[in-house]
Amino acid sequence: MPTQQADDERVRITRWDFAPDAATGFHVHEYPYAVTYLTDATMKLIDKDGQESIIEMKAGGSYSRPKGVAHDVINAGTAAMAFVEVEIKL
Numbered sequence: 001m002p003t004q005q006a007d008d009e010r011v012r013i014t015r016w017d018f019a020p021d022a023a024t025g026f027h028v029h030e031y032p033y034a035v036t037y038l039t040d041a042t043m044k045l046i047d048k049d050g051q052e053s054i055i056e057m058k059a060g061g062s063y064s065r066p067k068g069v070a071h072d073v074i075n076a077g078t079a080a081m082a083f084v085e086v087e088i089k090l
Contacts, residue, residue, distance in 0.1 A: 005084070012087040018075035026072045031087040034064040038084065042077035057083075 001022060006013040012031070015038075016024070026046070041057045048070040075081050 010088075010090050012089065014085045014087075015082065016085060017080065017082045019080055020075050020078055023072055023074040026070070028070040029065065029067055029087070031089055032064065032067050033069075033085055033087045034062060035083050035085050036060070036062040038082040039080065040077075041075070041081035041083065043081070044074040044076040046072040046074070 001017060001024070003015045003017070004012070005015055026048075037057045037059050039059050041055075043055045043057070045053050045055060047053075054076060
């Protein structure tokens, strides 16, 4: 699933590859981060209160979030999905 591409004093860059139904497991983001999708994706997000939402992303799409986001990310699609996450340590 995760492949560390870089990790230094400024950033951590991780590629995430998910088979259908694969999940990150519940986690809390230690740093602000940005994500860019390498494939189209249908994700189920489950927040700390158990609230579920479905998000559709197109390949090439990006977003950013602040530190402290807490969730589980699940590939809710029928195909593999992949994205690159850049965590900002500074």
